[in-house]
Amino acid sequence: xxxxxxLRDAIVEMVRSEVKAIGDELAPLISEIxxxxxxxxxxxxxxxxxxxxxxxxxxxxxxxETDGIRECGPRIAFCEPEExxxxxxxxxxxxxxxxxxxxxxxxxxxxxxxxxxxxxxxGWMGIDGCEVYTIPHEGISAVVHSCPxxxxxxxxxxxxxxxxxxxxxxxxxxxxxxxxVMPFGFDTIIAPKDSCTAEEVLKKWxxxxxxxxxxxxxxxxxxxxxGIQIFYDPAVFSERIENESDDVRRIREExxxxxxxxAYIYRQKLEAAVRKELDVLMxxxxxxFYEKILSNAExxxxxxxxxxxxxxxxxxxxxxxxxxxxxxxxxxDEITAEPGISVRFTGPWQPYSFV
Numbered sequence: 213x214x215x216x217x218x219l220r221d222a223i224v225e226m227v228r229s230e231v232k233a234i235g236d237e238l239a240p241l242i243s244e245i246x247x248x249x250x251x252x253x254x255x256x257x258x259x260x261x262x263x264x265x266x267x268x269x270x271x272x273x274x275x276x277e278t279d280g281i282r283e284c285g286p287r288i289a290f291c292e293p294e295e296x297x298x299x300x301x302x303x304x305x306x307x308x309x310x311x312x313x314x315x316x317x318x319x320x321x322x323x324x325x326x327x328x329x330x331x332x333x334x335g336w337m338g339i340d341g342c343e344v345y346t347i348p349h350e351g352i353s354a355v356v357h358s359c360p361x362x363x364x365x366x367x368x369x370x371x372x373x374x375x376x377x378x379x380x381x382x383x384x385x386x387x388x389x390x391x392x393v394m395p396f397g398f399d400t401i402i403a404p405k406d407s408c409t410a411e412e413v414l415k416k417w418x419x420x421x422x423x424x425x426x427x428x429x430x431x432x433x434x435x436x437x438x439g440i441q442i443f444y445d446p447a448v449f450s451e452r453i454e455n456e457s458d459d460v461r462r463i464r465e466e467x468x469x470x471x472x473x474x475a476y477i478y479r480q481k482l483e484a485a486v487r488k489e490l491d492v493l494m495x496x497x498x499x500x501f502y503e504k505i506l507s508n509a510e511x512x513x514x515x516x517x518x519x520x521x522x523x524x525x526x527x528x529x530x531x532x533x534x535x536x537x538x539x540x541x542x543x544x545d546e547i548t549a550e551p552g553i554s555v556r557f558t559g560p561w562q563p564y565s566f567v
Contacts, residue, residue, distance in 0.1 A: 326390035436560030443524035448552030
């Protein structure tokens, strides 16, 4: 019996020694995987928590910038949803209406500002068939229709689509008639304030912001907005990295000589190395593509990337202000020629993102 116990103790000690030896061998590898895999997510979580605390401390509204809404002038809100220019089916953006407006008074639905001084009717072509007309002031004409002091809202998706389509048709017609127009987002409503009518509020705002309005008019003159989304295929680039990277080849060679348990950890290290090099490669592509596009554009705004419906991953999502669509298209053709890269190019649109 004692002999069996001694043998068991000896085996246990041998196993412990072997486990310790394996642990010592793998310690640097485990540390590297933890650093590569867990630390970035941990740092990101800490940064998000800090930003939330700072936002709460200073009374910030986390959704304000995301929604693309900012106040400019008395009760006039610029609403610039990206969807309104890139699809005929955007969600509704509801604008705040002055709570102190007298009952029964009307507001003005603002489609755009035109770089012209003209008083005319564009016809009964507005939202819900309203008459669209211009209000000239200080050499600028506001394209509007008279409306109640409530946002345009509906649970019927088709109704919302029809409203947005009507909005865009008015802006496009104004651009044809008057040349340069500064478009406003769907559901921008000007309300009366204090003893001033909606028209008086509008004119005062134009006077107050005239210099900035003219600056923006000049910026967008002769130019249109385009949507550019660039995607990459992770499988294509991961295979390329595995074939070309010295570090990846070294890890793969080391893995061949390891027992199954250790080889699994090396596989994790291999995947981490590929992801790291993929991030570096995509960052380089982003810089290269951005500079190529910028060389044929007047301005660029980087939008949030979105999840793709396919196996492709969106690398960049841009709103681009340009005057030469052909030159821009040629650059995008060059980018599309890269293996594993695809491009979605939409437009031209009225320059909502640049006013």
